[in-house]
Amino acid sequence: MAETFGVRLHERIRELGPLCVGIDPSRELLARWDRPDTTESLEFFAMTVLEAATGVASAIKPQVAFFERFGSAGFRVLERLVAEARDAEVLVIADAKRGDFSLTNEAYAQAWLSDASPLAVDALTVSPYLGVDALTPFFDAARNSGRGVFVLAATSNPEGRVLQRARTDDHERVEDMVLREVANLNHRDEGLGSFGVVLGATRDAPEFDLDTLAGPYLVPGVGAQGADANDVARLFSRCESATVLVSVSRDILFTGPERRPLHDVARRWRDDLWGVL
Amino acid sequence: MAETFGVRLHERIRELGPLCVGIDPSRELLARWDRPDTTESLEFFAMTVLEAATGVASAIKPQVAFFERFGSAGFRVLERLVAEARDAEVLVIADAKRGDFSLTNEAYAQAWLSDASPLAVDALTVSPYLGVDALTPFFDAARNSGRGVFVLAATSNPEGRVLQRARTDDHERVEDMVLREVANLNHRDEGLGSFGVVLGATRDAPEFDLDTLAGPYLVPGVGAQGADANDVARLFSRCESATVLVSVSRDILFTGPERRPLHDVARRWRDDLWGVL
Numbered sequence: 001m002a003e004t005f006g007v008r009l010h011e012r013i014r015e016l017g018p019l020c021v022g023i024d025p026s027r028e029l030l031a032r033w034d035r036p037d038t039t040e041s042l043e044f045f046a047m048t049v050l051e052a053a054t055g056v057a058s059a060i061k062p063q064v065a066f067f068e069r070f071g072s073a074g075f076r077v078l079e080r081l082v083a084e085a086r087d088a089e090v091l092v093i094a095d096a097k098r099g100d101f102s103l104t105n106e107a108y109a110q111a112w113l114s115d116a117s118p119l120a121v122d123a124l125t126v127s128p129y130l131g132v133d134a135l136t137p138f139f140d141a142a143r144n145s146g147r148g149v150f151v152l153a154a155t156s157n158p159e160g161r162v163l164q165r166a167r168t169d170d171h172e173r174v175e176d177m178v179l180r181e182v183a184n185l186n187h188r189d190e191g192l193g194s195f196g197v198v199l200g201a202t203r204d205a206p207e208f209d210l211d212t213l214a215g216p217y218l219v220p221g222v223g224a225q226g227a228d229a230n231d232v233a234r235l236f237s238r239c240e241s242a243t244v245l246v247s248v249s250r251d252i253l254f255t256g257p258e259r260r261p262l263h264d265v266a267r268r269w270r271d272d273l274w275g276v277l
Numbered sequence: 278m279a280e281t282f283g284v285r286l287h288e289r290i291r292e293l294g295p296l297c298v299g300i301d302p303s304r305e306l307l308a309r310w311d312r313p314d315t316t317e318s319l320e321f322f323a324m325t326v327l328e329a330a331t332g333v334a335s336a337i338k339p340q341v342a343f344f345e346r347f348g349s350a351g352f353r354v355l356e357r358l359v360a361e362a363r364d365a366e367v368l369v370i371a372d373a374k375r376g377d378f379s380l381t382n383e384a385y386a387q388a389w390l391s392d393a394s395p396l397a398v399d400a401l402t403v404s405p406y407l408g409v410d411a412l413t414p415f416f417d418a419a420r421n422s423g424r425g426v427f428v429l430a431a432t433s434n435p436e437g438r439v440l441q442r443a444r445t446d447d448h449e450r451v452e453d454m455v456l457r458e459v460a461n462l463n464h465r466d467e468g469l470g471s472f473g474v475v476l477g478a479t480r481d482a483p484e485f486d487l488d489t490l491a492g493p494y495l496v497p498g499v500g501a502q503g504a505d506a507n508d509v510a511r512l513f514s515r516c517e518s519a520t521v522l523v524s525v526s527r528d529i530l531f532t533g534p535e536r537r538p539l540h541d542v543a544r545r546w547r548d549d550l551w552g553v554l
Contacts, residue, residue, distance in 0.1 A: 024380070024381075026380045026383075026384060027384075027387075028380065063377075063381055063384075065375070065377060065381045065382070065384035065385045065388070066381070066384045068384065068385065068388045068396075069384045069385070069387040069388040069394070070388075071352055071356055071388065071394060071395040071396045072349045072350075072352035072353040072355075072356055072395065073349075073395075074388075075348055075349035075352050076349040078349075079348055079349055097375070097376060097377055097404075097406075098342070098374070099374060099404060099406075100340075100342060100374055101432070101434040101436060101437070102434065103301070103303045103305065104301075104340055104342045104343075105342070106303075107303060107304075107340075107342035107343045107345065107346045108342045108345065108346070110304075110346040111342070111345045111346040111347075111348065111351075117346070117348060118348040118349065118350075119345075119348045127374075127376060127404055127406045128406065128440065129374075129376075129404045129405065129406040129429055129432075129437065129440065129441070130429075130432050130434055130436060130437040131434065131435075131436030131437045131438070131439065131440060132436075133436040134434055134436040134437065152406055152407075155378070155406075155407050157378040157379065157407055157408065157411055158408075159378060159407060159408030159409075159410040159411040160378070160406065160407040160408045160411065161408070162408065162445050162446070162454070163405065163406065163407075163408055163445070163451055163454070164406070165445075165446065166443035166444055166445045166446075166451050167443055167444055168439050168440070168442075168443045169439070169442065169443075174440055174443050174451075177439070177440070
């Protein structure tokens with residue numbers, strides 16, 4: 001790829017706005033779409049949402065768990081979604097929250113961040129429980145292939161707070177440590193960096209100065225989870241524009257299986273977010 | 278299944294000993310086995326290690342990343358391994374380190390811990406960065422299907438220590454919080470519990486009193502990573518016997534592709550560990 005993920009994402013957000021549409025084909029959502037819980041429905045759901053998101057969202061975020069629940073057959077659908085999104089020029093962020101260390105992370109990076117893989121996406125979410133340093137194979141693979149990584153920092157769910165706000169022996173909160181270590185991977189003079197974090201819109205601002213990340217924010221928690229566009233705007237008020245990507249899933253997907261209404265709801269979300277971000 | 282995972286594992290360790298053989302078909306290991314980096318090699322590797330482990334290991338632990346790196350084709354191999362291991366009556370612990378919250382964890386649980394799934398295993402490793410409480414869908418699914426869960430507590434790699442030894446606002450270390458919360462899921466009066474933790478043999482003992490978990494320990498870090506059988510014995514000296522499962526990968530797998538030598542090396546590891554545990 002000609003450019004880094006950070007630069008591509010930055011341009012895309014400037015052009016299309018800050019919306020990322022989550023693709024969460026849960027059993028519940030398929031039922032809401034009046035579809036049986038099968039891989040055929042999974043594929044219909046994924047392709048319909050991709051079509052509806054095209055032209056109005058900067059990225060889609062398939063939640064890998066909802067494909068994995070069908071085993072290899074689910075992964076085949078995900079591979080097809082990734083290929084179709086590439087053709088439609090929609091960025092794909094695989095929400096996989098993978099995280100291990102050493103050769104195991106190399107293998108996960110090979111799956112998601114290498115040109116040769118059928119699952120190769122633009123960026124991947126990863127989990128730092130084994131240490132941000134242990135995620136180095138993801139960072140190296142992303143650098144080599146012009147892709148990106150979003151490290152979980154402060155997630156949108158309340159159960160994560162105790163751990164994420166625990167303090168290290170240096171009295172730094174875990175979420176601040178993650179933010180600082182990811183910031184160290186980005187280089188300000190090369191445009192928006194390719195190493196971002198996941199920071200829930202339902203969270204209070206961390207102690208870390210958010211405008212110094214030099215990489216993108218992936219922001220869940222908007223809509224059904226309780227935060228609105230203004231909460232996002234407040235949280236990132238000091239950040240450069242077009243560096244925040246807001247993920248909306250249920251509030252769009254509940255619209256149902258018709259492409260046109262889905263597209264219109266996505267556009268309204270995009271416009272609301274773009275108006276304040 | 279007639280019994281809980283904890284009870285089945287406890288019996289198996291009493292009968293066959295505390296060895297769990299890791300199945301880590303990395304590019305490096307396939308090269309060491311003189312095989313090209315293909316799904317055919319992946320399948321040959323997985324089936325050979327399963328055969329070599331049968332009768333001498335209580336469980337196998339496929340590292341999911343090394344299958345995932347081939348996308349859906351790699352998952353098909355993993356599905357076949359899971360089915361073959363079931364026929365061979367070898368317990369399977371999928372080392373996937375999955376972890377999210379809410380419906381997403383339900384979907385991962387559907388993939389790994391439900392009877393209907395082609396990936397249904399005896400137990401799954403999960404990661405608590407989003408909070409141990411957020412893992413409840415895994416615990417519920419395991420309870421319902423007689424399966425088990427191992428939550429990462431203190432991993433064997435050095436990069437994880439800063440986070441895992443951070444202190445919550447209640448001044449409890451993260452690793453101790455995980456141990457305590459998993460212990461709360463087990464019921465002493467029902468035999469060994471089905472909710473265990475991953476605790477690296479390379480780690481100092483946590484503050485948590487290890488003999489109160491009432492569930493199994495999955496212990497990596499032995500062999501190439503630096504710890505030996507005596508380190509494991511020291512760490513778990515106060516625990517009831519047959520509650521510790523020690524995972525060995527590279528030190529067995531480096532033996533190469535011949536089933537007999539692999540089996541003999543696995544047996545030596547088993548005997549060494551059994552001698553002190």
